[in-house]
Amino acid sequence: MTWTKITRVENIPPREGRPVRIGELEIAIFNVNGRFLTIENACPHRGGPLCDGIVTGTAVVCPLHGRHFDLETGMPVRAAEAKCLAVFPTRVEDGVVLVDLTAGRAFNESEAAA
């Protein structure tokens, strides 16, 4: 794993997300009650900025058309036809959020069954 330092934890308030662009990649990091989760920022429907969505439980609601995505898996919660988002391992060390940008992947449904 290759961890990239992103920001201090206090820069992402609870139940909110923040966008981060690194080269061609734009991710959204969410603070889910002190647990930090990272997904691709662009909604697979029409590119809505998920970082601006409302966090409900461990899901985010796209601010444009209301589709829900699970922040742990990147999978759509309600719209079965929507594509999945890549998720990125995220951890906190000494008050800094770190993300493994090399490990982003779409969740495989077979993993859910395992």
Ligand code: FES
């Ligand atoms: S752009 Fe996200 S639901 Fe349409």
